[in-house]
Every structure is written in structure tokens, then in C-alpha cells.
Amino acid sequence: MKKLFLAATTALMMVSLTTGAYAAKFKFPSDAPVAAVTIPDDWESGETESGVEATSPDEAVYLSIDVADAKSIDDVMDDAVNWLGEQGVTVDASTSKKTEDKLNGxxxxYVEWDGKDKDGPASIGLAALVLNADTILVLTYWGTKGEEEKNTATIGQILNSIKEQ
Known part of the structure; x- marks a missing residue:
């Protein structure tokens, strides 16, 4: 009986960990949600003026998701680039790589670059996720090369949790 209880407890813990039971779900913007995302509790996260942002526990990855419409997409992308510059992130334009794909249907x-920040080599990315004809999510990514890879699975879970509201 003790072995069965231990096995059941272990299985329950594994299911909880793999289903994100210890995570915060953000619906944003809070005054009129158009999207939702789930971010693990051990990530520093919070709502911004136009979306949400999160930093991994080891501070190797920063990710933000902002709401834009077709008219404001350029402004939101410019704001993201300017914010990265204010953080000391520089982009090597010659490394630009554009990818088109599907995320959650x-x-x-996605446009990615190599670059640098105060800690050295960095990965930088901007993406436009089209929710519908009127709403686009702008994703900003910044990771420390050599460290960001430790967060790959969690980043995938976060991205896969993005849903239209």
C-alpha cells in the first residue's frame, strides 16, 4: 500500500509539472482581453501597457507579447526595437533570418538576429503572430547565447499556450 501511495503521488506530481499546474495565466490587455498566455510561476512576469512580459529564473531569456492592430503594428515593432536598444542590446543586421510558420494554427x-548585450553574445527575435484580420501579437525575444538553451522547453510551452480570447 505504501508503494502504491508513493507511486500515485509521484505520478500526480509528474502530471502537475507537465501540465503547468504551477503557472500564471494572463489574459491581456486586462481591460479588453484579446489573448491569453500561461507563464510558469518561477518566471518573473507581469502585465505591461499592451501585453505581458516574462524573464526566466536564470535571467537568460526575456520574452514579451504585445497586442497590435494592422494600423499600429509598425509602431509596436519600433517600440520593441527601441526598448531593446535602451537595454544595451545591439543587433548584427547581417545575420537576419526570416521564417514564416504556424503557431497554434x-x-x-519571425525575424531573428545574432547580437550582443552586456553579458556578451545574444539571440534577438521579433515575431508577428496573426490572431485574426484585426489583431496581431508582437513577440519580442532576447536570450543569452549558451544559457538560453536551458529554457527551450519552457519557451515552447509558453508559446504553445498563447490563445485568442
């Missing part, structure tokens, strides 16, 4: 265009 929605079209996504």
Missing part, C-alpha cells in the same frame, strides 16, 4: 512571421 495561426500564421507567424
Amino acid at each position: 495561426k500564421d507567424i512571421i
Whole structure:
């Protein structure tokens, strides 16, 4: 009986860990939600003026998701680039790589670069996730090369949790 209880407890813990039981779900923007995302509790996260942002526990990865519409997409992308510059992130334009794909059944265009920050080599990315004809999510990614890889699975879980509201 003791072995059965231990096995059941272990199985329950594994299911809880793999289903994100210890995570915060953000619906954003809070005054009129158009999207939701689930971010693990051990990540520092919070709502911003136009979305949400999160930093991994080891501070190797920063990720933000902002709401834009077709008219404001350029402004939101410019704001993201300017914010990265204010953080001391520089981009090597010659490394630009554009990818078009699907994320959760929605079209996504992702542009990534190599660059640098105060800690050295960095990965930088901007993406436009088309929720519908009127709403686009702008994803900003910044990771420390050599450290960000430790967060790959969690980043995948976060991205896969993005849903239209």
C-alpha cells in the first residue's frame, strides 16, 4: 500500500509539472482581453501597457507579447526595437533570418538576429503572430547565447499556450 501511495503521488506530481499546474495565466490587455498566455510561476512576469512580459529564473531569456492592430503594428515593432536598444542590446543586421510558420494554427512571421548585450553574445527575435484580420501579437525575444538553451522547453510551452480570447 505504501508503494502504491508513493507511486500515485509521484505520478500526480509528474502530471502537475507537465501540465503547468504551477503557472500564471494572463489574459491581456486586462481591460479588453484579446489573448491569453500561461507563464510558469518561477518566471518573473507581469502585465505591461499592451501585453505581458516574462524573464526566466536564470535571467537568460526575456520574452514579451504585445497586442497590435494592422494600423499600429509598425509602431509596436519600433517600440520593441527601441526598448531593446535602451537595454544595451545591439543587433548584427547581417545575420537576419526570416521564417514564416504556424503557431497554434495561426500564421507567424519571425525575424531573428545574432547580437550582443552586456553579458556578451545574444539571440534577438521579433515575431508577428496573426490572431485574426484585426489583431496581431508582437513577440519580442532576447536570450543569452549558451544559457538560453536551458529554457527551450519552457519557451515552447509558453508559446504553445498563447490563445485568442
